[in-house]
Amino acid sequence: MKKYTNRGIDIEIDELTNSIKNVFSGDSFPTDITLITKSDINSITKKNDWLFDWKLELKYPERDVFKLTIVNNQSIIQGLISLEIKSDHVFMHLIESALFNKGKTKIYSGVPGNLVAFACKLSFQRGHEGNVAFISKTQLISHYEQSLGAVHFGNRLMIIDTNAALNLINKYFTNTI
Amino acid sequence: MKTKKIELDVDFIGSQPSTLTKEEEQAISNYILTHKIKLLRTNSKVKVNA
Numbered sequence: 715m716k717k718y719t720n721r722g723i724d725i726e727i728d729e730l731t732n733s734i735k736n737v738f739s740g741d742s743f744p745t746d747i748t749l750i751t752k753s754d755i756n757s758i759t760k761k762n763d764w765l766f767d768w769k770l771e772l773k774y775p776e777r778d779v780f781k782l783t784i785v786n787n788q789s790i791i792q793g794l795i796s797l798e799i800k801s802d803h804v805f806m807h808l809i810e811s812a813l814f815n816k817g818k819t820k821i822y823s824g825v826p827g828n829l830v831a832f833a834c835k836l837s838f839q840r841g842h843e844g845n846v847a848f849i850s851k852t853q854l855i856s857h858y859e860q861s862l863g864a865v866h867f868g869n870r871l872m873i874i875d876t877n878a879a880l881n882l883i884n885k886y887f888t889n890t891i
Numbered sequence: 892m893k894t895k896k897i898e899l900d901v902d903f904i905g906s907q908p909s910t911l912t913k914e915e916e917q918a919i920s921n922y923i924l925t926h927k928i929k930l931l932r933t934n935s936k937v938k939v940n941a
Binding site for chain 2 (some may be wrong): 766767771796800802803805807808845847848849865867868869871873875
């Protein structure tokens with residue numbers, strides 16, 4: 715029997731910046747979020763230091779995997795997100811930053827926040843009023859409440875509702891909504 | 892007004908498999924519906940009072 719004790723998105727939203735920011739230089743870079751391509755699939759493997767099995771996500775036809783890249787630099791993936799459009803919300807299955815954006819030695823900050831904001835935007839576009847749900851690890855619930863404005867409503871279920879979604883979108887997609 | 896920035900040591904780890912139980916799906920839908928009804932009631936109260 716499969717154990718689900720490790721369920722829950724375990725990311726820490728480090729900074730809600732307007733784009734992703736080079737931690738060393740302080741320079742900000744505008745980002746693109748697009749569906750992953752066939753050529754990406756071979757590079758997003760555990761062998762290439764991705765924690766999740768992203769190929770597995772692609773086996774679920776109802777899920778879409780998007781990549782975050784810096785504008786004009788689509789070949790270097792900064793982070794990935796797996797989303798599913800449900801009947802009344804968008805469900806965020808997974809988010810992962812690239813290895814070089816993890817931990818204290820990360821190069822760019824703002825990757826996960828940027829991806830979450832994208833999920834909110836997609837939710838509006840699909841008529842779901844910005845609602846984005848996800849499962850959080852228990853110890854990160856209050857962190858998501860503070861950093862994303864997410865609401866915890868039982869077990870580890872959390873939701874980013876319309877107002878919180880708008881706040882996030884305004885941070886990241888100022889010129890596009 | 893300055894917004895408080897949360898600075899953290901970042902380590903991005905998720906989990907697989909990521910699946911929702913029927914109960915969890917229902918809980919999400921119930922929350923969204925309840926929230927919508929609350930908003931509608933609040934808005935209609937505001938209109939009546941206006």
